[in-house]
Amino acid sequence: MVKIVEKRQLTPITKLYRVEAPLIAKAASAGQFVIVRVREGGERIPLTITDYDREKGLLTIVVQEVGATTRRLGRLEEGEEILDMVGPLGEAPEIPAGGHIVGVGGGYGSAALLCLMRELKDRGEKTTIIMGAREKDLLILSDELGEICDNVEICTDDGSAGFKGFVTERLQELIDGAGPGRPDYVIAIGPMPMMRAVEKTTRAAGIANTASLDPLMIDGTGMCGGCRVTIGGEVKFACVDGPFFDAHEVDFDEAVSRSKMYVKEEQQAAACQRTTAGAS
Amino acid sequence: MPVKRTDKTPMPVREPEMRARDFDEVNEGYCFSHAMFEAERCLRCQDPVCIDGCPVRVPIADFMHAIAAGNMPKASEILRTANPLAAICGRVCPQESQCELKCHMTKRFGPVAIGHLERFVSDWEMEQPVNEEVLEPWRDEKIAIVGSGPSGLVCAGELARMGYHVTVYEALHAPGGVLRYGIPEFRLPNNILDWEIDSLRRLGVEFINNVIIGKTIQLEALFGEMGYSAVFIGTGAGLPKFMGIPGESLNGVYSANEFLTRINLMQAFEFPRAETPLKVGKRVAVIGSGNTAMDAVRSALRLGAEHAMVVYRRSENEMTARIEEYEHAIEEGVEFHWLTNPIEVLGEDGWVTGLKCMRMELGEPDESGRARPVPIEGSEFVFPVDNVVLSIGTRPNPLLSKATPGLKTHSWGGLLVDERQVEQQQ
Numbered sequence: 182m183v184k185i186v187e188k189r190q191l192t193p194i195t196k197l198y199r200v201e202a203p204l205i206a207k208a209a210s211a212g213q214f215v216i217v218r219v220r221e222g223g224e225r226i227p228l229t230i231t232d233y234d235r236e237k238g239l240l241t242i243v244v245q246e247v248g249a250t251t252r253r254l255g256r257l258e259e260g261e262e263i264l265d266m267v268g269p270l271g272e273a274p275e276i277p278a279g280g281h282i283v284g285v286g287g288g289y290g291s292a293a294l295l296c297l298m299r300e301l302k303d304r305g306e307k308t309t310i311i312m313g314a315r316e317k318d319l320l321i322l323s324d325e326l327g328e329i330c331d332n333v334e335i336c337t338d339d340g341s342a343g344f345k346g347f348v349t350e351r352l353q354e355l356i357d358g359a360g361p362g363r364p365d366y367v368i369a370i371g372p373m374p375m376m377r378a379v380e381k382t383t384r385a386a387g388i389a390n391t392a393s394l395d396p397l398m399i400d401g402t403g404m405c406g407g408c409r410v411t412i413g414g415e416v417k418f419a420c421v422d423g424p425f426f427d428a429h430e431v432d433f434d435e436a437v438s439r440s441k442m443y444v445k446e447e448q449q450a451a452a453c454q455r456t457t458a459g460a461s
Numbered sequence: 462m463p464v465k466r467t468d469k470t471p472m473p474v475r476e477p478e479m480r481a482r483d484f485d486e487v488n489e490g491y492c493f494s495h496a497m498f499e500a501e502r503c504l505r506c507q508d509p510v511c512i513d514g515c516p517v518r519v520p521i522a523d524f525m526h527a528i529a530a531g532n533m534p535k536a537s538e539i540l541r542t543a544n545p546l547a548a549i550c551g552r553v554c555p556q557e558s559q560c561e562l563k564c565h566m567t568k569r570f571g572p573v574a575i576g577h578l579e580r581f582v583s584d585w586e587m588e589q590p591v592n593e594e595v596l597e598p599w600r601d602e603k604i605a606i607v608g609s610g611p612s613g614l615v616c617a618g619e620l621a622r623m624g625y626h627v628t629v630y631e632a633l634h635a636p637g638g639v640l641r642y643g644i645p646e647f648r649l650p651n652n653i654l655d656w657e658i659d660s661l662r663r664l665g666v667e668f669i670n671n672v673i674i675g676k677t678i679q680l681e682a683l684f685g686e687m688g689y690s691a692v693f694i695g696t697g698a699g700l701p702k703f704m705g706i707p708g709e710s711l712n713g714v715y716s717a718n719e720f721l722t723r724i725n726l727m728q729a730f731e732f733p734r735a736e737t738p739l740k741v742g743k744r745v746a747v748i749g750s751g752n753t754a755m756d757a758v759r760s761a762l763r764l765g766a767e768h769a770m771v772v773y774r775r776s777e778n779e780m781t782a783r784i785e786e787y788e789h790a791i792e793e794g795v796e797f798h799w800l801t802n803p804i805e806v807l808g809e810d811g812w813v814t815g816l817k818c819m820r821m822e823l824g825e826p827d828e829s830g831r832a833r834p835v836p837i838e839g840s841e842f843v844f845p846v847d848n849v850v851l852s853i854g855t856r857p858n859p860l861l862s863k864a865t866p867g868l869k870t871h872s873w874g875g876l877l878v879d880e881r882q883v884e885q886q887q
Contacts, residue, residue, distance in 0.1 A: 438811035446738035
């Protein structure tokens with residue numbers, strides 16, 4: 182059981198939790214993830230570690246409510262407990278030193294960039310974050326990221342804040358020399374279509390690009406192989422070999438197809454949850 | 462005492478039509494008279510060779526005598542002293558290639574049903590009142606066990622009996638390892654596993670779930686700041702093998718580990734009440750012929766597959782599953798395709814539609830001593846299938862050895878240990 186010590190609502194469907202997980206906080210590195218289970222009979226889902234505080238033994242995670250499990254998790258309040266949490270899982274990414282490092286975060290993906298960008302900043306890198314959302318109110322952690330990164334580029338689809346357009350359009354402008362200038366290395370974390378679009382942009386520009394993949398997972402230790410992804414023609418397990426992979430080598434078609442394997446079942450589980458919630 | 466020269470007493474089982482629709486246990490267990498009759502079949506050999514066939518050397522003849530004499534407390538004590546997981550071993554051990562293979566009755570009448578009787582004694586034990594008192598360790602040393610699979614559980618039990626403080630660390634949210642995530646409830650019900658684990662708790666063993674040694678806590682920290690005097694690594698062979706044929710990442714293709722974990726650990730058979738889904742179509746092909754393949758194919762039947770098939774490149778003779786599982790699978794309607802080697806998983810729009818195979822014939826023995834399967838030219842054909850489950854074996858999980866540079870491994874991933882097969886010095 183993992184106790185929630187702080188809950189913050191970042192957007193109507195995005196919540197930030199600080200939880201008591203001293204062993205995980207002590208062992209965590211930026212870019213790793215945890216797997217949680219919210220109730221008996223519930224799914225195991227991976228969540229990226231947003232931040233950790235080794236001294237206080239606290240771990241920060243951000244949850245976007247998209248399915249039955251994340252919605253159930255989103256209803257938990259301060260003082261309540263998360264049934265199971267295991268981690269830190271996966272490997273921290275190896276980001277080459279020197280140069281201009283640009284993190285591109287889409288939606289809740291920006292949260293995953295928080296401690297990663299801070300580690301890079303602490304290492305003395307020049308850092309920029311490009312964060313995108315549909316509208317201003319859906320942007321998350323922009324103040325925190327603003328404090329950490331040298332430059333913050335905000336993009337909204339409707340122009341309600343920052344640049345009007347997609348993160349990839351702003352990325353292209355940077356590549357062309359605008360703002361903080363051309364990236365030497367790009368880290369993409371966000372929805373699959375976004376990471377795919379970022380990869381396309383960096384490939385055309387010949388810029389190195391890593392992406393954090395979050396396929397379906399169960400155990401997170403390499404035992405089930407459900408999270409397999411094809412990287413440069415080779416099958417890898419995202420849980421133990423990832424979650425970061427060279428974006429230019431990722432078979433995105435396959436990754437997208439596999440991520441949709443249970444779309445129908447997810448709706449069924451959500452409908453069942455609504456029924457039982459209504460009854461209780 | 463007269464020796465009863467009769468055949469092995471059959472295990473009562475649930476009707477195939479009924480049991481193939483649910484996950485309740487198939488075998489019903491002997492009644493007392495069955496058990497006494499069967500135990501009487503034991504010849505009381507001067508030289509009980511059955512014990513040589515048992516990896517943990519259970520004094521088989523002794524507990525047979527106790528059952529035959531109706532002395533269940535004694536039978537239980539004899540069994541429990543030698544095997545802390547008797548309720549599990551009685552159900553899942555391959556007795557026909559171990560103790561029962563050696564039994565002098567085997568050739569003429571069929572062996573004494575040692576496995577069934579082991580289970581009978583354990584089932585009796587489970588019905589007895591439990592002494593809830595927890596045994597206090599009397600030694601100062603603490604020992605950590607990494608992994609709560611069969612080897613970790615047995616090791617924990619032995620060490621606790623020797624008086625050590627024992628802590629078992631488990632990566633998943635429930636202990637048991639492959640007994641929990643791998644073996645389905647129709648063969649090993651969860652309440653049996655829970656009972657065995659509870660008995661270990663009463664011996665003073667502490668279980669900690671959701672901790673991965675090598676990730677959450679490093680091996681060095683167990684020896685160092687956490688003060689363990691010894692660590693038993695029982696991380697098992699939890700890394701599934703894939704065939705490396707085209708199409709293995711199509712939707713609807715599972716490793717047997719994933720398929721069974723969704724069912725056993727995550728209870729996908731109760732979806733959507735349990736929230737982990739599993740896609741089981743009308744036609745399911747399971748590749749492989751071991752116990753895991755039987756578990757997967759029989760689970761597929763139970764989840765509604767109309768054609769649940771085993772596809773294996775060798776013949777029936779080379780099959781590695783327990784004979785009982787094979788017989789049960791046949792009774793339940795599993796189809797077996799021997800000498801058939803998959804060469805490609807076919808798909809459409811990202812989903813499996815077929816399994817392309819070649820017919821094989823047996824050639825000269827290979828390095829495993831079994832006849833080598835050789836493809837027959839031009840014999841390619843396609844099974845239309847909705848699912849493919851790969852059950853072609855597993856390798857040691859490299860997570861801990863990767864995280865611990867000082868830990869030496871064989872090229873196949875197994876830990877290097879000393880000549881006593883016990884220890885690796887740091």
